[in-house]
Amino acid sequence: MSAPHRLTRNQALVLETLTTAEEPLSAYVILDRLKDEGFRAPLQVYRALDKLLEAGLIHRLDSLKAFVACSTPHEHDAADRVAFAICQKCARVWEFSDPAIEGRFAAWAADTDFEIASATIEISGLCAACRKAGEGAA
Amino acid sequence: MSAPHRLTRNQALVLETLTTAEEPLSAYVILDRLKDEGFRAPLQVYRALDKLLEAGLIHRLDSLKAFVACSTPHEHDAADRVAFAICQKCARVWEFSDPAIEGRFAAWAADTDFEIASATIEISGLCAACRKAGEGAA
């Protein structure tokens, strides 16, 4: 399996930026925040992101075109897919996995003779805090 | 509710391009295929795509940054979410929905006090035909 590779300076900086952030960040926002650390070009960010994705330390949210630190740096096995809930207002992300959902996908795949390799599961809506805050504002 | 708006020329051309295609198409591929019909700029495509998305006649696949015609132009209600399976090899798309999956999301949302507005559910893998074709090739 994947040896727990020690992170390089660039990788550590990008990971720390994501870990510190409250919301998912685009690659260019990360670049901007790391200007003072010597980052100059997008590729410096994308290369670090690639390694962190491989290591399972971060995720890319396709629906936002942005990256987020993994909430519980686990091995994301094929049999333990992860889903994300993203608040449209505060942009905070909840990461969860549900064997029952995985089971339904597996059942559909078996019926259809489709071999699942990966999945993108992102739900969008309003978190409890943002709904509470918005109740009196309409 | 949404009146079944008659499509404009541009919208009809974009929809026909997607309906005819075997795979999802990027906006720029659509633009290219409609050059002969007078299309010149990305916005002509994106504006038509926006309307078709509103009308529920097409979908955007976030994981591919591409668009696909809806296989069964239904009203995609909040209570009847749709999922996609995308073959990595032939790029064909299967559109399906599963009340049990929706139920699991609803259960998670209830537990977490999250209000779901929309979802992106895209699984990637190999279809039956492509697996069969690849079996003797390794």
Place this chain on the structure above:
DNA sequence: CAAATGATGTAACGATATAACATTGGAGTC
């Protein structure tokens, strides 16, 4: 040390999507 490997820096480019603004075309009045 020498070779191999992986990370980095930099510039240029490609791909995806939107902003801004002028113009056109039809639907409903008068």
Place this chain on the structure above:
DNA sequence: GACTCCAATGTTATATCGTTACATCATTTG
């Protein structure tokens, strides 16, 4: 028909996201 309104269109420019190409530096390993 003339007038008004509003949606759709055409066009240019720009914003945003991501990759190719290539030279350089660091680390490991024999």
